[in-house]
Amino acid sequence: RSDARHASVTFAGGVELHDFYVPAGGDEPDPAINDKFAHKLQFLDEMTAWSSEQSNPKAKRILVGDLNIAPLESDVWSHKQLLKVVSHTPVEVERLQILQDSHDWVDAVRHFVPEPEQLFSWWSYRSRDWRESNRGRRLDHVWVTPALTKGLKSASVFAEARDWIKPSDHAPVVVDIDI
Template identity: 60%
Template sequence: MPIAMRLVTWNINSLRLRLSHIETLATTLSPDVICLQETKVADPLFPAEALRTLGFEHLHYKGMKSYNGVAILSRHPITPLENLPNWHGKEDCRHIGVVLQTPTGPIDLHDFYVPAGGDIPDPIENPKFEHKLAFVEEVTTWFTTRKPTRSILVGDFNIAPLEHDVWSHKQLLKIVSHTPPEIERLTAWRDAGFVDAMRHFVPDTEKLYTWWSYRNKDWQKSNRGRRLDHVWVTPDLTTNLKAMSVLTEARNWASPSDHVPVVVDFTF
């Protein structure tokens, strides 16, 4: 009989500030694995014991003070992937990977936090945008040469690639996160060997968001969202996909992140 595995990915925007939200996720959703981005905590201060108390005995994380940071929390054994690159020559804690054990064999799980890219969509005028484009290009080349199999790739990619991944395709084409150069590069990365697991369940013609700006006080009424958070799988895992949901209600939690968790269920 197939065994279910629930995976959650979430840009938590400060793990220590929102540690109670992990407890909420653990008790209401019972995830097997939680992948976090923008943890904003240096490794010596990572709240490992508090997370183990919630049942996540297997932890892998890489963080820095105040910025970036990624973490994988698992109820099942994991083995860190070693010798991963420092993308664009920066040690800025934007990628970790593990080998996750499942009943049908090991799976590589990658957790990414792609640079946001600043406000000006010009790599010459804006070094942050240049960094973002170069980051995605380097990652794409790396995966292309490795031809991944049995792999899951999640995270905050800071790019909403499809027309209905944003509230207004026309108005956001010149806004960082939905510009053609970003979309082209993210599409090339996905085409390096992955399938969009969220759009496996929700057609491209339907709106799908995971982020709403803090600047919009009545975010629910205006619903000016973007899908910046993603889950990809290699084609050999598409038959293992069972269900997907976006925990939109998390945007209304006390002191919320501007992102909400994405939940994907697998069977193995």
């Protein structure tokens, strides 16, 4: 498929910002019977190949986006209940870890909010009271290359945006970086 799922910009000083949207993957976490899930895994493999080609310990790169994967147990409301749900399956988590390792990406948000603290950026519209049920997932990520780690100042999820009129099911993730 030819997807328009990667936008990038290079700022003065050579800092690159890459924004990705990883396909959601449909409902069934089996690539043999779900083309959407197969596409998601293929896209992650393509991202990893791109990231590996770009790998440079001195590079100043930021990767952001809706990666549609909650990798850690503390990134979902119930690890056990979501192990077979698209966005938290072992195969997705493994592929995301391979991607992260391909360029030594640092999870900028978890740099400030370490495990085991729960952290979510997405809550389903299906819940009448998203705050009370708090059945969230952390699907939105900000990663930096090691060269930018020293510049990390703060990170937060602006969950209050979910209370806006006609909100997104995703809340903005904000990372302050001194570049």
